[in-house]
Amino acid sequence: MRWLLGLVLMAFMATTPLLAVEPDEILKDRQLEERARALSSELRCLVCQNQSIDDSHAPLARDLRVLVRQKLVSGESDDAIRTFLVERYGDFILLKPRFAADTVILWIGPFALLVLGGLVLLWKSRQGSHIKVEALDHAEHVQLAELLNAKNRSDG
Amino acid sequence: MSVELGHFALILAFATALMQTILPMWGALTRDPALAGMARYSAFVTFGLVLLAYLALTMAYVGSDFSVANVVMNSHSTKPLMYKISGVWSNHEGSMLLWVLILVLFAALVALRGGGMPERLLASVLSVQGGIACAFLLFILLTSNPFLRVTDVPFEGQGLNPILEDPGLAIHPPMLYLGYVGFSVAFSFAVGALVHGRIDAVWARFVRPWTLLAWVFLTLGIAMGSYWAYYELGWGGWWFWDPVENASLMPWLMGTALLHSTIVMEKRDALKVWTILLSILTFSLSLLGTFLVRSGVITSVHSFASDPARGVFILGILTLFIGGGLALFAWRAPSLKQGGLFAPVSREGALVVNNLFLATSAVAVLVGTLYPLALETINGSKISVGAPYFNLTAIPLFVCLLILVPFGQSLAWKRGDLVGVSQRLLTAFGIAILSILVTFALTIGGPIVAPLGVGLGVWLIMGSATEVISRCYRRGLSWKVIFERAIGLPRSAWGSALAHAGIGLTVIGIAATAWGVESLAVVTKKEPLNVGPYTVSLEQAFKRKGEGFREEVAQFSVTEGTGARGLIETSKRVHTGREMPTTEAGIVTYGFGQLYASVNEILPDGRVSIRFYWKPLVTLIWGGAIFMALGGALSLSDRRVRIALSAKTKRAPLLNVEAKA
Numbered sequence: 045m046r047w048l049l050g051l052v053l054m055a056f057m058a059t060t061p062l063l064a065v066e067p068d069e070i071l072k073d074r075q076l077e078e079r080a081r082a083l084s085s086e087l088r089c090l091v092c093q094n095q096s097i098d099d100s101h102a103p104l105a106r107d108l109r110v111l112v113r114q115k116l117v118s119g120e121s122d123d124a125i126r127t128f129l130v131e132r133y134g135d136f137i138l139l140k141p142r143f144a145a146d147t148v149i150l151w152i153g154p155f156a157l158l159v160l161g162g163l164v165l166l167w168k169s170r171q172g173s174h175i176k177v178e179a180l181d182h183a184e185h186v187q188l189a190e191l192l193n194a195k196n197r198s199d200g
Numbered sequence: 201m202s203v204e205l206g207h208f209a210l211i212l213a214f215a216t217a218l219m220q221t222i223l224p225m226w227g228a229l230t231r232d233p234a235l236a237g238m239a240r241y242s243a244f245v246t247f248g249l250v251l252l253a254y255l256a257l258t259m260a261y262v263g264s265d266f267s268v269a270n271v272v273m274n275s276h277s278t279k280p281l282m283y284k285i286s287g288v289w290s291n292h293e294g295s296m297l298l299w300v301l302i303l304v305l306f307a308a309l310v311a312l313r314g315g316g317m318p319e320r321l322l323a324s325v326l327s328v329q330g331g332i333a334c335a336f337l338l339f340i341l342l343t344s345n346p347f348l349r350v351t352d353v354p355f356e357g358q359g360l361n362p363i364l365e366d367p368g369l370a371i372h373p374p375m376l377y378l379g380y381v382g383f384s385v386a387f388s389f390a391v392g393a394l395v396h397g398r399i400d401a402v403w404a405r406f407v408r409p410w411t412l413l414a415w416v417f418l419t420l421g422i423a424m425g426s427y428w429a430y431y432e433l434g435w436g437g438w439w440f441w442d443p444v445e446n447a448s449l450m451p452w453l454m455g456t457a458l459l460h461s462t463i464v465m466e467k468r469d470a471l472k473v474w475t476i477l478l479s480i481l482t483f484s485l486s487l488l489g490t491f492l493v494r495s496g497v498i499t500s501v502h503s504f505a506s507d508p509a510r511g512v513f514i515l516g517i518l519t520l521f522i523g524g525g526l527a528l529f530a531w532r533a534p535s536l537k538q539g540g541l542f543a544p545v546s547r548e549g550a551l552v553v554n555n556l557f558l559a560t561s562a563v564a565v566l567v568g569t570l571y572p573l574a575l576e577t578i579n580g581s582k583i584s585v586g587a588p589y590f591n592l593t594a595i596p597l598f599v600c601l602l603i604l605v606p607f608g609q610s611l612a613w614k615r616g617d618l619v620g621v622s623q624r625l626l627t628a629f630g631i632a633i634l635s636i637l638v639t640f641a642l643t644i645g646g647p648i649v650a651p652l653g654v655g656l657g658v659w660l661i662m663g664s665a666t667e668v669i670s671r672c673y674r675r676g677l678s679w680k681v682i683f684e685r686a687i688g689l690p691r692s693a694w695g696s697a698l699a700h701a702g703i704g705l706t707v708i709g710i711a712a713t714a715w716g717v718e719s720l721a722v723v724t725k726k727e728p729l730n731v732g733p734y735t736v737s738l739e740q741a742f743k744r745k746g747e748g749f750r751e752e753v754a755q756f757s758v759t760e761g762t763g764a765r766g767l768i769e770t771s772k773r774v775h776t777g778r779e780m781p782t783t784e785a786g787i788v789t790y791g792f793g794q795l796y797a798s799v800n801e802i803l804p805d806g807r808v809s810i811r812f813y814w815k816p817l818v819t820l821i822w823g824g825a826i827f828m829a830l831g832g833a834l835s836l837s838d839r840r841v842r843i844a845l846s847a848k849t850k851r852a853p854l855l856n857v858e859a860k861a
Contacts, residue, residue: 070720088584094442096586099435139586141571146579150571154564154593161556169544 069106071113080113083122086140087112087129096139203268206256207347210297213249213304214337216242220307220330224323228395236323240311243326246333247308254288254301257346261288267353270294270346276359278748278776286370287360292494292510293346295373299490300336302374302381307333310385310410317406324395328388335517343510362775362782365748368428372421376448379418380486383455385410387483390476391525394532399472404465407479409836411462415455416832422448423825434783434798436718436813438821441590446569447489450562454482457558460551468613470540470548473533474555480529484522485562491518492569543615550608550616557601564593602656602707605700606663610670624670628662646715653711660704664697692838699831706824709792712817719812722803732814734795735759736768741802749775751784754799754808758788765790770797770810792817 071077081098087108089100097105097112108129115125129137141147180188220242227235260268261284264277274291275284289295307329314322340346360369389407393399425448430438439445458478464471491514542548568585576582606628610621636655643650671693672685717732728737736756744753751773758765770786786797793816800809 068722086586086588088586094440094584094586099437134582136582136584139584140588140592141583141585146575146581147571147583150567150585150589151593153567154560154597157563158556158560158597161560165552165556169549 069109069113071117073117076113076116079122080109080116083112083116083125084109086138088137088139090133090137202256203260203265203347203349206253206260207345209249209256210253210337210341210347213246213253214334214341216246216249217304217330217333217337220246221327221334223327224330225327225395228320228323228327231320233319236319239323239326239330240314242330243304243307243311246330247304250297250301250304250333250337253347254297257294257297258285258288261285264357266355266357267349268346269348269350272350272354272357274358274360276357276748276776279360279365280747282367282370283360283365286373289373290360290364290369293340293344295377296336296340296344296494297346298374299377299381300333300340302377303329303336303384304333306382306385306410310388314406320396321389321392321403321406324392325385325388328391329384332384332388332521335520339510339513339517343513359748359775362749362773362780363432365775366428366432368424368432372424372428375417375424376421379414379416379421379455380448380451380489382410382414382417383451383458383479383483383486385414386458386479387521387525390479391528393476393536394528397532397535399476399536401466401469404462404475408459408462408466411455411459411479412832412836415452415459416829416836418448418452418455419825419829419832422452423822423829427822431785431787432782434785436785436796436798436815438818441568441587443569444493446565447492450565450569451482451485451489453558453562453565454478454485457555457562458482460554460558464548464551468540468542468548470538470542471552472538473536476533476536477529478555478559480522480525481559484518484525485566487514487518487521488566491515540614542613545611545618546616547608547611547613550604550611553604554601554608557597557604561594561597561601564597565590568593599656602660602703605660605703606666609663609667609696609700625663625666628659628666631662632656632659643715650711650714653714654708657704657706657708657711660707661701664701664704668693668697690838692835695831695833695835695838697831698834699828702824702827702829702831704824705820705827706822709817709820709822709824712793712820713815715816716818717814720810722807722809724807729810729812731795731812732816733760734765734790734814736795736797736812738808738810739767741806741808744771746773749773752799752802754797754802754810756786756797756810758795760790768795768797770799772799772802789819792819792823794818 071080084098085096087097089095089097089102089105089108091102091104092100095105097108112125115128120128126138130142135142141150143151220239223235223242224239227233227238257268257270259265260271261275262281264271264275264284266272270291270293274294275287279287287294289298307326310322310329311326314325317325386407389403389410393403422445425445426438429440429445430436458475461471461475461478465475491511494510494514540548568589571585572583606625607618607621610624611618632655635658636651639651639654640648668686668689671689672682674682677685719729719731721729723729723738725738725740728735736758739755739757741752741754744751751771753769753771755767755769757767766788768786768788771784772781773784774781783798788795793814796813796815798811798813800811802808
């Protein structure tokens with residue numbers, strides 16, 4: 045696998061980069077083309093640094109875009125194409141990881157944290173509302189009245 | 201000679217930073233005012249020395265001293281002066297030096313402005329700053345020395361990475377670093393507070409301006425970087441959820457949470473422990489970002505000059521400061537006294553919810569960024585986590601938060617009245633709904649998310665407007681009085697309204713991307729091509745020479761209906777020194793939208809393979825960010841905040857503080 049990647053990388057560097065989705069690739073059928081664009085924006089260009097094949101200039105990305113379109117024209121479903129590509133290149137090609145046992149934390153984690161955080165806050169605020177503010181006792185009332193009187197006198 | 205001088209200055213700076221770390225902390229712990237007083241002076245000296253080193257390197261670049269390896273690899277004698285100066289931070293070694301320069305600059309500023317701070321707090325804050333500086337100075341000296349000479353002095357340098365040869369290079373990295381590194385001050389304050397076991401509203405008042413300052417710079421830095429990527433990478437995207445971008449977004453999200461929680465702490469003396477934790481986490485994410493970008497453990501569209509060997513060192517620094525900070529937190533936080541109580545429905549409560557969402561979205565970005573790395577280490581399977589993941593996790597969190605923002609802005613402190621607030625926001629809500637319906641009606645058949653996004657943006661803007669209006673308008677008041685009341689509002693109130701309205705603008709800009717139009721074609725001369733409301737046609741394709749590069753240009757004329765709207769040029773550029781071609785996008789702004797041209801290839805027969813985009817309202821994305829930063833700056837200029845920064849205020853009596861502690 046490594047040598048293959050190296051080979052492709054060399055081929056990539058030897059040619060002038062071209063821009064993504066070239067005019068001659070576009071399908072006549074607008075609906076199919078839209079599906080092709082949506083699908084390719086979720087597929088990783090394997091030789092690039094974090095680009096989808098829809099965005100990438102690399103020849104390999106072009107080959108993959110053409111492949112996706114050929115398969116779409118021959119009537120295959122999006123899922124079938126994804127499965128085919130994963131069998132060929134591994135999960136690495138999917139920019140949107142599949143929901144599986146080892147991606148549970150990835151998909152659920154942030155939302156679980158939100159819920160957990162919310163529950164803790166709810167619990168805290170319940171706890172907070174139990175804290176009773178103690179009423180002033182007689183001595184404090186007298187003290188307060190004196191203070192207020194003193195203030196009123198100085199104001200007046 | 202000056203290069204060696206710079207090298208020595210850097211070594212000396214390590215020594216003084218070490219002094220700055222140990223002596224003031226010792227003084228603070230043993231209550232020795234002489235040792236604690238060392239903090240300020242050693243911070244000044246360390247800054248002076250690092251500045252000297254930095255200037256020495258800059259001089260080597262400006263004078264094209266090709267006996268210095270770093271200059272050979274990243275500069276060229278024909279480069280314009282701007283790229284010689286900014287070339288210093290175009291590479292790993294130089295940008296780390298800039299990082300440290302900004303770090304010690306912040307320490308020196310704290311020392312300069314910290315006259316009103318309790319002496320022990322100032323000493324321990326500067327000591328922690330010194331510790332961070334020590335670690336990174338050692339990192340530079342041992343693994344990334346920019347002052348190394350070459351034995352065979354070449355006649356010419358290799359030139360700058362062509363993607364970096366852009367005005368963006370001059371502005372973006374310093375801005376970003378001012379933001380990243382600025383959060384170190386909050387970290388140092390947090391550690392200082394933990395060491396002394398004392399934290400109160402005064403602490404928050406000292407921390408808030410620094411956090412705000414860092415946040416303003418980080419906001420501008422991220423926006424600038426996004427716009428740079430937009431026009432430079434040449435495929436019209438402005439955010440790629442790329443690891444390097446995420447590295448800057450995470451501290452921004454956490455820092456935004458911190459900004460809000462320090463307000464609660466300053467005003468209501470509540471959320472103390474949480475604010476301390478956020479201070480530590482925000483800078484931890486800044487450090488993590490530095491690690492991710494500098495170590496090369498992740499692949500990215502932006503990464504340049506990275507080296508795994510250095511990763512281990514930064515990982516060590518990371519473990520020391522994040523681990524140390526969190527351990528100290530776990531040990532000391534339980535002894536901190538919790539302050540002010542508040543009802544769940546209140547400004548404080550709303551800000552807690554804000555913090556929850558911001559922190560969770562930061563975690564979502566963090567998990568998505570690091571998951572592939574973690575999974576590969578654990579079970580060896582390679583997966584990718586890209587834009588679709590973040591669109592499904594972080595975006596919904598953002599949307600939920602933004603819907604709640606106007607409520608939070610309007611709620612009263614301590615105990616809020618949700619019904620009253622809802623009534624006050626009714627007009628804003630009505631206008632938002634109306635804007636959804638109108639945009640929907642105008643764009644029937646178009647994407648549905650766009651009008652909804654516009655509605656959310658309008659909701660945020662109107663929410664901010666409601667807050668300002670409700671504070672200065674009362675029925676029966678004359679316009680003159682209302683105007684005076686508006687002028688009399690604290691600047692932080694205006695700042696907050698401006699910043700939140702800025703988010704609204706950004707949201708509208710993002711929503712409008714759904715209406716973007718893309719046209720790809722191979723065109724001959726004068727052949728018209730439709731791009732949204734515009735028609736473009738190829739005028740000419742020609743070769744041209746510029747300063748330090750040559751390029752093939754495709755020039756198009758733009759018409760709208762029958763009216764001519766000027767020319768647009770896009771080119772394939774090759775820079776002297778490195779023969780790597782780059783695509784220079786052509787961008788023309790019409791109203792708030794932009795027409796974006798990017799040439800694929802100019803064919804030998806004169807035809808041009810081209811892609812055009814019409815991006816309505818796209819400038820609002822960055823315009824909104826500028827409003828956010830302006831809002832932050834306005835808050836920073838608020839009298840209350842300024843006083844905390846002022847050196848003129850009297851030094852708090854040392855004795856009093858000790859007695860209460």
